[in-house]
Amino acid sequence: MNKKTLASLVGAVLGAAVLTAPAHAQNVKVGLLGGITGPIAAMAPSMLDASRLAFNQVNEQGGILNGGRLEVVVGDSACNPQNATDAATKAVNIDRVIATVGPHCSGAVLAATNSVAVPAGVLVVTPSGTSPEITRINDRDLVFRTVPSDDYQGRALARTLKARGITKVAVAYLNNDYGKGLAESFKAEFEAGGGTIAGYSGHEDGKASYRSDLAQLARGGADTLVIFDYGDGTGLTILRQALENNFFKTFIGADGMKSEAVIRSLGAANLTNFFASAPVGEASASLDAFRTAFSAAGGNPDAIFTTTSYDAAFLVALAIEKAGGDRSKLAEALRAVASAPGEPILPGEWAKAKKLIAEGKDIDYKGAAGDHEFDRAGDVPGQYAFFKVSGNTYEAVGEMK
Amino acid sequence: MDIVGLANYAVFMAILIGIYALLALGLNIQWGFSGLFNAGIAGFFAIGAYTSAIITSIPAAHRLGGFELPLLLGWAGAMVVAAAIAWPIGKICLRFRADYLAIATIGIAEIIRLVIRTEGWLTGGVRGITGVPRPFGDLPYMQSQIAYLAIVIVLVLLAYLLVERQLKAPWGRMMRAIRDNENAAAAMGKQIAARRLQAFVFGSALMGLAGALFVHFNRSITPEAIDPMIATFLIWIMLILGGSGNNRGAILGAAVIWIIWSVSELLTDRLPTELAIQAKYVRVFIIGLTLQLVLRFRPEGILPERQPVPPPRT
Numbered sequence: 001m002n003k004k005t006l007a008s009l010v011g012a013v014l015g016a017a018v019l020t021a022p023a024h025a026q027n028v029k030v031g032l033l034g035g036i037t038g039p040i041a042a043m044a045p046s047m048l049d050a051s052r053l054a055f056n057q058v059n060e061q062g063g064i065l066n067g068g069r070l071e072v073v074v075g076d077s078a079c080n081p082q083n084a085t086d087a088a089t090k091a092v093n094i095d096r097v098i099a100t101v102g103p104h105c106s107g108a109v110l111a112a113t114n115s116v117a118v119p120a121g122v123l124v125v126t127p128s129g130t131s132p133e134i135t136r137i138n139d140r141d142l143v144f145r146t147v148p149s150d151d152y153q154g155r156a157l158a159r160t161l162k163a164r165g166i167t168k169v170a171v172a173y174l175n176n177d178y179g180k181g182l183a184e185s186f187k188a189e190f191e192a193g194g195g196t197i198a199g200y201s202g203h204e205d206g207k208a209s210y211r212s213d214l215a216q217l218a219r220g221g222a223d224t225l226v227i228f229d230y231g232d233g234t235g236l237t238i239l240r241q242a243l244e245n246n247f248f249k250t251f252i253g254a255d256g257m258k259s260e261a262v263i264r265s266l267g268a269a270n271l272t273n274f275f276a277s278a279p280v281g282e283a284s285a286s287l288d289a290f291r292t293a294f295s296a297a298g299g300n301p302d303a304i305f306t307t308t309s310y311d312a313a314f315l316v317a318l319a320i321e322k323a324g325g326d327r328s329k330l331a332e333a334l335r336a337v338a339s340a341p342g343e344p345i346l347p348g349e350w351a352k353a354k355k356l357i358a359e360g361k362d363i364d365y366k367g368a369a370g371d372h373e374f375d376r377a378g379d380v381p382g383q384y385a386f387f388k389v390s391g392n393t394y395e396a397v398g399e400m401k
Numbered sequence: 402m403d404i405v406g407l408a409n410y411a412v413f414m415a416i417l418i419g420i421y422a423l424l425a426l427g428l429n430i431q432w433g434f435s436g437l438f439n440a441g442i443a444g445f446f447a448i449g450a451y452t453s454a455i456i457t458s459i460p461a462a463h464r465l466g467g468f469e470l471p472l473l474l475g476w477a478g479a480m481v482v483a484a485a486i487a488w489p490i491g492k493i494c495l496r497f498r499a500d501y502l503a504i505a506t507i508g509i510a511e512i513i514r515l516v517i518r519t520e521g522w523l524t525g526g527v528r529g530i531t532g533v534p535r536p537f538g539d540l541p542y543m544q545s546q547i548a549y550l551a552i553v554i555v556l557v558l559l560a561y562l563l564v565e566r567q568l569k570a571p572w573g574r575m576m577r578a579i580r581d582n583e584n585a586a587a588a589m590g591k592q593i594a595a596r597r598l599q600a601f602v603f604g605s606a607l608m609g610l611a612g613a614l615f616v617h618f619n620r621s622i623t624p625e626a627i628d629p630m631i632a633t634f635l636i637w638i639m640l641i642l643g644g645s646g647n648n649r650g651a652i653l654g655a656a657v658i659w660i661i662w663s664v665s666e667l668l669t670d671r672l673p674t675e676l677a678i679q680a681k682y683v684r685v686f687i688i689g690l691t692l693q694l695v696l697r698f699r700p701e702g703i704l705p706e707r708q709p710v711p712p713p714r715t
Contacts, residue, residue, distance in 0.1 A: 076681040089413040093406035107623030114620035119542040
């Protein structure tokens with residue numbers, strides 16, 4: 001590259017800087033912090049696109065407040081605390097955003113909220129931070145999430161088993177954050193409800209035989225084995241070996257185990273006593289609305305965390321509208337627009353929501369990923385159903401409370 | 402953009418630069434003055450961060466600690482534990498020369514990272530540690546940041562002065578001698594192995610202190626912070642760019658690299674959103690390019706090592 005092209009490039013950048021920085025008094029700036037570089041770089045673009053779809057819909061359908069535009073400031077939180085705090089500081093202080101969607105990863109959320117967003121009084125809604133630690137942030141009611149904590153599924157599963165009359169189980173979990181997180185919350189809730197954990201052990205990935213682990217677990221005398229693992233990985237091996245050796249009668253898995261690979265490999269006939277919990281949001285009108293809009297915008301609605309990313313962005317926009325742009329009222333407004341009672345608002349219905357808010361009516365956003373009734377910590381309970389094997393696929397046999 | 406916002410951002414940047422400057426100073430003792438290629442900075446950074454977090458945080462059921470001890474104890478603990486872990490590592494690994502030592506330390510840092518990830522009873526595992534106190538954390542946003550900056554500045558200054566003093570002393574000259582010609586130094590009766598171990602432990606303790614400052618600033622730590630990209634290689638680039646063998650260079654390098662890293666995003670954010678998102682990948686490239694340019698055109702760094710003036714002959 002010679003000096004001339006370099007100079008013209010610099011000129012173009014500066015020119016663009018001048019052109020794209022018009023100052024409208026009514027415009028509202030919102031931060032969008034994502035793991036653009038780093039370990040989730042492959043997932044982040046779809047998540048950012050989903051959030052930006054929500055902001056674009058707002059701008060197309062009458063804008064925010066008095067016809068202002070929502071300006072998006074994208075920051076790279078890179079999935080680590082160093083970059084997350086840097087991106088959040090810039091968004092909060094330089095761009096003066098009043099709320100952020102993201103950061104994406106739990107560690108980034110913890111650092112950015114603790115050291116920047118909460119002290120500065122900026123609302124944070126994360127679409128993908130699932131760590132239970134986020135619940136415990138001393139957040140002055142400023143930190144919310146549209147994705148359920150890992151805690152919920154384990155606890156919901158424990159309650160469901162109790163309701164079905166199972167009081168004694170053994171637990172085998174994969175020793176990583178997914179398996180361990182689920183197992184811990186399951187154990188706590190199951191024992192609190194008077195259940196007995198007759199065996200509890202973690203296993204490492206990819207071994208050829210888990211018979212000795214299973215024999216150890218079976219020694220506790222439980223009929224039911226709860227497996228927190230992946231059905232297309234180690235979980236399948238464990239399930240097969242437990243069936244072959246008749247260690248247990250009933251098998252329960254979480255969403256990782258609800259894999260078609262299990263049915264293909266073991267056959268539905270052998271899986272009459274196999275059940276799995278998994279999140280549901282499927283077949284709701286909200287999800288359809290999101291899928292149509294996101295596909296039309298060129299996105300892939302099946303990509304992970306796109307629904308929660310969209311909901312986080314749309315909720316932030318609704319909250320800003322409801323609060324009249326006043327940052328001190330944002331958290332309260334967010335709870336108001338997300339919770340029942342109120343007129344239901346589906347994804348993309350910005351004009352309708354704006355009109356209702358202007359009339360002073362209460363609204364209730366029904367998101368693509370769920371209803372988003374925030375609890376006191378700003379968490380959403382996930383919606384899960386209990387599945388059994390039916391033919392070559394899974395069939396829901398009941399909701400989980 | 403306004404003055405208060407800019408000031409807040411500048412203070413934040415200065416805090417991170419201070420933390421990185423401590424890491425660079427620690428590395429300067431090891432590489433700049435003793436020629437030890439430590440590619441496991443992230444590991445000692447993590448040890449410091451977790452030690453101080455465990456000592457000072459509020460209790461939690463699922464991991465060790467939450468002893469709620471005073472902050473100074475946490476910081477001292479971070480340095481002591483980082484040094485204590487560096488000692489056996491150095492004892493074994495320092496027998497390796499240059500590139501072998503680099504490979505060994507990369508391995509060590511990875512082991513430390515995996516231990517932190519999997520030993521939940523000790524470190525909270527993948528959930529990390531939260532509830533770490535921040536000094537003056539209850540003040541309003543800006544005051545709290547400024548107070549923390551003051552602490553960081555005092556510690557960096559203290560570390561700088563002490564390291565500088567140590568290097569002007571005979572110890573510093575001896576380390577240079579060992580670095581530049583090991584055989585000659587050995588022939589002069591210097592205990593090479595013991596001296597190199599000292600430098601390794603001393604530098605690691607400073608890295609531990611940097612980790613402690615980082616964890617209290619963020620009030621939390623998760624294994625994601627031990628990313629070698631941001632906690633090892635970035636610091637190498639800082640030291641090389643600033644000038645290895647020069648403590649002021651180490652601090653300057655930390656400032657320059659972090660400012661390039663952080664401020665370049667501000668510039669690219671003025672572009673239309675689509676381009677701005679793509680430009681974020683370029684930041685990583687810019688850092689690499691900077692290193693290439695420095696190595697090509699100014700391998701001694703911005704502030705090269707000052708050769709000590711020999712005493713006048715009498």
